[in-house]
Amino acid sequence: MTEVLPPRHNRPWIHEDYDRTFEALRQGLSDDDIADHVGRKKSAVARRLRDLIRHVSEHQRPPFRAKALESFRGILEEDPGFPWEEKARDFHRSTGRPWWVPGAEDILRTAWESGDQTMHELTRTLCVREDHIADWMVRTGSASNTIEVVERLGCLPGGRLEANARIARDKASMLIWVLILTEQRIGVVHTSLHHDKESASHELDSLLPPDDAPLNYRSPHRWMIAERIVGEGHIRSTKSGSFFPQADPE
Structure with missing residues (x-):
C-alpha cells in the first residue's frame, strides 16, 4: 500500500x-x-x-x-x-538555510507560473540566494531540474547557479538508462542502453512474456532500469521489479 x-x-x-x-x-x-x-x-x-x-x-x-x-x-x-x-x-x-519571509511561496509560485519576474528580481524581493530559489522550485515540483529554472528565470552571469546549471547540462548530455533483465533459470538474458527512461520501459514491455503466452514461456523474471552517468557509480535512481507468471485458470 x-x-x-x-x-x-x-x-x-x-x-x-x-x-x-x-x-x-x-x-x-x-x-x-x-x-x-x-x-x-x-x-x-x-x-x-x-x-x-x-x-x-x-x-x-x-x-x-x-x-x-x-x-x-x-x-x-x-x-x-x-x-x-x-x-x-x-x-x-x-546553518546556511534561506529564511523564507511570509508569503514567499505565493511570490515564487506566481513568478514561476507567470514568468513575469526574473531571478534577479526574486533575489532582491525575497533576500535569498538564487540557488536557494532554484532549490525551492525543484523541491516543490515547479521545475524538474536546475536547467529548467535557469532557462525560465535566468541567473546571475558567473554566479553559483549558472555554474550548477552548466554542470547539470554536461551531466545530462552523458546520462544513460541501463535495462537489465534476468531469468530465474539462466541469469541475465538482456542488457541494453537507452537515452531516456521511457524507451527503456518500452523495451522492457516488449521483452516480458505476454499474459496470454503458454505458462512454460512465462518463467519468473527480474528487471532493473538504472539511471547512470559514467564515473558517478550508484548515486542515481534505480527502479527494479519482478515478473511472476500465474497459472492458467482451469
Whole structure:
C-alpha cells in the first residue's frame, strides 16, 4: 500500500510552518495533531524543533527527537513570549538555510507560473540566494531540474547557479538508462542502453512474456532500469521489479 505523504512533506521550512507549529504548541495540541496542523510528518516536526533547541540552548544537551515537542512545551510554559521568529531566523542564518519571509511561496509560485519576474528580481524581493530559489522550485515540483529554472528565470552571469546549471547540462548530455533483465533459470538474458527512461520501459514491455503466452514461456523474471552517468557509480535512481507468471485458470 502506497504511503500518503502530508502536503508539506520535503518542502523547505518557511515562516508559516514555524507559525503553525508554535500556534499548535500554545493551543496544547497533541504531537499527532500538531503534525497534521503543520502538514508534515510528526518526525519531521520533532527533528526541526530538536535542531532549534540545540541552536537556542548551545550549552544544553538537546532532547531525543521523540521528546522535542514536549521540551518546547516546557520552554513555552516558562516563557510564553518566546521569540520563535527571531530564533528560527537566526537558526536558518547560522546553518546556511534561506529564511523564507511570509508569503514567499505565493511570490515564487506566481513568478514561476507567470514568468513575469526574473531571478534577479526574486533575489532582491525575497533576500535569498538564487540557488536557494532554484532549490525551492525543484523541491516543490515547479521545475524538474536546475536547467529548467535557469532557462525560465535566468541567473546571475558567473554566479553559483549558472555554474550548477552548466554542470547539470554536461551531466545530462552523458546520462544513460541501463535495462537489465534476468531469468530465474539462466541469469541475465538482456542488457541494453537507452537515452531516456521511457524507451527503456518500452523495451522492457516488449521483452516480458505476454499474459496470454503458454505458462512454460512465462518463467519468473527480474528487471532493473538504472539511471547512470559514467564515473558517478550508484548515486542515481534505480527502479527494479519482478515478473511472476500465474497459472492458467482451469
